[in-house]
Amino acid sequence: MSDLSRLCIHTATTKPWSVEIAIEQYARAGVAGITVWRDALSDRDPAAVGRRIRDAGLEAVSLCRGGFFAAVERETRRRAVEENLRAVEEAAALGAPVVVLVCGADSGQALETSRRQIVEGIGAISARAREAGVRLAVEPLHPMYADEKSAISTMQSANDICDEISAQNVGVAVDVYHIWWDPNAPAEIRRCGAAGRLFAFHVCDWRVPTGDLLLDRALMGEGCIDVPRFRRIVEESGFEGYHEVEIFSTRYWSMDQSNYLDQIIEAYRRQV
């Protein structure tokens, strides 16, 4: 049984709720942290949202998400860098110490090219992020997203990218959904921890069978991922941060979100 002092929930998990309702409901339920998705901010002042988070007794854990640095067109890459600099400013204003990066891929070019552009893109924002007190967390995504979302599919690849960039504020977000299948993941998580680069830990579960590539994630304990094992590995590797529940699920988004929040908390207590 986990207590709730390290439970964080992503606004995208309870997507039907506005960020204001999410803050209120998470706080009332005893959740400790919130990761804010940029679409939940829309026209709001991030500093005001940050104050509301702290006033509710919550901590802003991360801003999701920057990235998408890879593109065939140079102009698209330039705009991505600008957009990521805006995300860094938003995170700083919000008081979130981390921006999670879904690094991108462009199916019109080789993955190696996308990876080189990712290194360049992160390199173009890391100094400004450091000045702003913001860390950047490269999130390896499941290989089923290698066509359009992330040329970084494994912990090994994320570690290699971080080695290449070699900036103290550039590290990795570990999400069990993306890496559970990989026999190299435990060793690469340890490598990541040893380098001081374990910046975030996301949990959910892999539903069996999975009906949709994007929107059929499961609650912890419903699927086949041994979440407590990965929690143990990240914590043995030095991670002391939040356990962030990030679930995209049309079936859960169609539920009453208060009931769903109860289920999330129950699943977190028993299965993380």
Next chain:
Amino acid sequence: MSDLSRLCIHTATTKPWSVEIAIEQYARAGVAGITVWRDALSDRDPAAVGRRIRDAGLEAVSLCRGGFFAAVERETRRRAVEENLRAVEEAAALGAPVVVLVCGADSGQALETSRRQIVEGIGAISARAREAGVRLAVEPLHPMYADEKSAISTMQSANDICDEISAQNVGVAVDVYHIWWDPNAPAEIRRCGAAGRLFAFHVCDWRVPTGDLLLDRALMGEGCIDVPRFRRIVEESGFEGYHEVEIFSTRYWSMDQSNYLDQIIEAYRRQV
């Protein structure tokens, strides 16, 4: 432009056709090889199907598919070994020198346990396969199938399993669809070739966006996989066998299969 002397098609690619029609149509179109799926054999005498293949001037390339060795229940594993021994006999009768193995996974247990059971299962059939002149090709499957279909998700994992089993007739089937995203794949294909274990090469393409986890494979050239690059890598690694077109696609299965066969051949000539 590739000529057709090394083009092989899987019966599952033109699934609406019976094996008899597939043989006739492939031969008429100048295709050189056929890989027979076990469901296409159903009640038929495999030796008779083998004669029909050779009489049509085709070569039987592989039998698809054995495997599914991993299971929580011991009795299920025992039955899987029996079923695989039947597959070996069928391949021998058919005159197909290779049985492709989709090794299995059981989401009710750790992947490591499934992998150990796979080693045991292959170990239980490899000697009989050798006597029958049949090679066994472990096919690593895309990580999106790690829940129920294959605990072997990468070339590295397939090579490791083969090292562990260490039988001359146990090797690997490389399918671009499953491994294209993996930065380690080229080096692991070379490792596989150096060990004399490259037994099969399957091609198709990854559609962008992919609408279904199973049945939305694309023709070569339609998606984002650099198929000629992988052909070059396997051939530089010593592979001299067929290029096998294996496409599961509800959209292509709903087409007139003769027109589809023309498209396959066109895509093969230009994109492999």
